[in-house]
Amino acid sequence: MKTALTIAGSDCSGGAGIQADLKTFSAHGVFGMSVITAITAQNTQGVSAVENLSAEMVSKQIEAIFTDIEVDAVKIGMVSETKIIKTIAENLKKYQAQNVVVDPVMISKSGFDLLQPEAKEALISHLLPLAEVVTPNIPEAEVIVGMKIDTVEDMEKAALLIHKMGPKKVLVKGGHLTEDAIDVLYDGKKITHYTSERINTKNTHGTGCTLSSAITANLAKGANVEEGVREAKEYITTAIRHSLALGKGYGPTNHFYSLYQKAGMLD
């Protein structure tokens, strides 16, 4: 069985972070493993607290996995502090991690800083160069390149600029614009658009985490980035279309709809 590792924060409400990543890996038939960087207290309405693990504990978790198990792909999600970012980069280089997907998580949908402002530079200089593909949303791409993004053309410009910072490929996600949901991939040579209709729902908690883990699972299974993104985009669109109105705020996406449907378990 192929394996995938997520290095990210825990979302106790299950919609984003490690929990979304492991659900996505399972739904793709990949064996999921996790290195927890931080525990968050959050729900569909917002984040109320974040507690980072020590850099030593993050390092020990990575060591425990890589010294024992073959890792086919790695996703990096929320990493809040400079010293944890540096530890992850050192370890991934030491163990020659393959198929690294970096989701540069900065601010939650509810507006909470999941990346300490002083750690932005470390994320850019230490994690982006390790990435097979980096998956910023529009606000994250704006911070990384220091320009305003209002159109798909702006997303393309940002993708080209981010590519110069070291990742092999760049996927700028268009969830934050208003018309069709268009994601822009730049592979160093050409631009590809992945387009879906915009689904009218407020239940989009964890969409970015889910998309990047689906890409990771697909790379673990041997897909190239273009194929991996294409399937992941279909997966997230179905998961948003059948998202769950759990909680009082922004509910989570539905990871198992397609699987349950195929298994004849839905009405």
Ligand SMILES: Nc1ncnc2c1ncn2[C@@H]1O[C@H](COP(=O)(O)OP(=O)(O)O)[C@@H](O)[C@H]1O
């Ligand atoms: N309302 C929506 N309808 C359809 N697709 C969406 C919607 N919102 C986000 N997406 C898609 O979900 C994925 C995650 O994007 P985005 O919401 O921009 O990321 P993040 O969760 O990091 O902010 C992208 O593929 C994006 O196009």
Ligand SMILES: Cc1ncc(COP(=O)(O)O)c(N)n1
């Ligand atoms: C632990 C963790 N990681 C990532 C996100 C981002 O997800 P979203 O942008 O949907 O709030 C989150 N809320 N919590």
